[in-house]
Amino acid sequence: MPGHEFFTALTVAEALRGFRPGRRSAVEIVPLDAALHRVPAAPVTTPAPLPGFARATVDGFAVRAADTFGVSEGLPGYLDVIGAVRMGATPTTGVRPGTAVAIPTGGALPPGADAVVMVEYTQEAMPGTIEVVRPAAPGDGLVRADEDVPAGAELVPAGRPLRAQDLGLLAAAGVRELAVHARPAVAIISTGDEVVPATTTALRPGQVRDATAVALAGLVADAGGAPDPRGIVPDDAGLLDEALRAAMKTCDLAVVSAGSSVGARDETAGVVAGLGPPGIFCHGLAIRPGKPTLLAECDGVPVIGLPGNPLSALVVFRLVGVPVLRRIGGCLRPPPEPRTRARLARQVPSAAGRLDVVQVRLDDGVAEPIFGHSALLSVLAAADGYVLVPEAATGLAAGAEVEVVLYQ
Structure with a gap:
């Protein structure tokens, strides 16, 4: 990755296009019942077709479609019922010309049959004989042996988190375990002499509880990672260097909150610059809130320096x-974020050249912007989602229709 001048602000799009670390988390084998939301390391294919046998999709009678051609309410056809299909068993009676076999939904199609007539289109003419009042075409009322998935077809792709329906398809194919990427281990390091553990009961003047670390851990877990909180490091370059080097030995990503703003007491950029090549990719994003963000890759481990204000960091x-x-976790096809359309309740000012992230509260299709300082977590807690004001825009008008990215 090419280097960039210190604190040269990139757009978010430029940063995501250019900052593409090559690190991937390890591959591990997990049982199918533990694979929900995990990311397959390779495509999974099926050696045999699904469902594996032709079966009925309706309750009725397995027939030869040719024996029903031309029948109608006024001119029914008559077929002899010569047997019945049992669920979960191989049919023992084949269908011959002029005959039918009773079959339940899901039953295996007996030999000689190429269609299933719904029971609603039949009635008993006499014991052992039915009349058929609607014709069936070949393939009606059944699925072929390979109609769900043909042999050799891909069941799930690599790089997309597994959903519940994916697990069902894998189970149907007999997959009991599969190779997935390990959840990326993410070291979360808080910095600042004023920051104290969130468990601190009484604060002294000037102290703040570490609210960012626990929220970051939640975001990491939601995104498929394994948060590894490393505690609080004072404003000391040597201690931060030690903490980051320790994190880089065991984690796939290191995240530092606070200490990334440009200032005399902020040590993150200087420390990260010395951790190894290729080093800092950028220090500064054209975004509000969150401009003083640092992205780096040091000896194969990505490092992200976040702003000190909790709202900005999150x-x-x-x-x-x-x-x-x-x-890093091998997820190349992330799940889409839930979104909705709404009308802005009031004007949102902005400045051209930066991406503005505006928190909003939703009420009956109306998005009410929530403004507040980037140090105020209550703004995020009150929001139902956010609206992006593009870099080229100078604001959004009241009443404008916007897309709201929803929080889950």
Whole structure:
């Protein structure tokens, strides 16, 4: 990855296009019942077709379609019922010209049959004989042996998190375990002399509880990662260097909150620059909130430096950190975020050249912007989602229709 001048702000799109670490989490084998939301390391194919046998999709009678041609309510056809299919058993009676075999939904199609007539289109003419009042075409009322999945076909692709329906398809194919990427281990390091553990009961003047770390851990877990909180490091370059080097030995991604703003007490950029090549990719994004964001790759381990304000840190990690995390975890086809359309309740000002992330509350199709300082977590907690104001825009008008990315 090419280097960039210190604090040269890139757009979020430029950062995501250019910052593409090659690291991938390890591959491990997991049982199918533990594979939900895991990312397959390779496509999974089926050696045999599904469902594996032709079967009925309706309750009725297995027939030769040719024996029903031309029948109608006024001119029914008559067939002798010579047997019945039992669920879960191989049919023992074949269908011959002029005959039918009773079959339930899901039953295996007996030899000689090429269609199933719904029971609603038949009635008993006499014991052992039915009359058919609607014709059937070959293939009606059944699925072929390979209609669900042909032999050798891909069941699930690599790089897309597994959904519940994917697990069902894999189970139907007899897959009991599969190779997936391990959840990327993400070291979460908080910095600052003023930051104290979230469990601190009483704060002294100037102290703040570490609210960012626990929220970041939640975002990491939601994105398929394994959060590894490393505690709080004071504003000391040597201690931060030690903490980051320790994290790089065991983790796939290191995230530092606070200490990435340009200032005399901020040590992150200087420390990261010395951790190994290729080093800092960018320090500064054209985004509000979240401009003082640092992206780097050091000896094969990506490092993200987040702003100190909790709202800024969480906003920028959602937009930039989560895609990086998913890429490390082999997720090349992330699930789409839930979205909805709404009308803006009031004007949203912005400045051209930066991406503005505006928190909104939804009420009956109306998006009410929530404004507040980037240090205020209550803004995020009150929001139902956010609206992006593109770099080229100078604001959004009241009443404008916008797309709201929803929080889950």
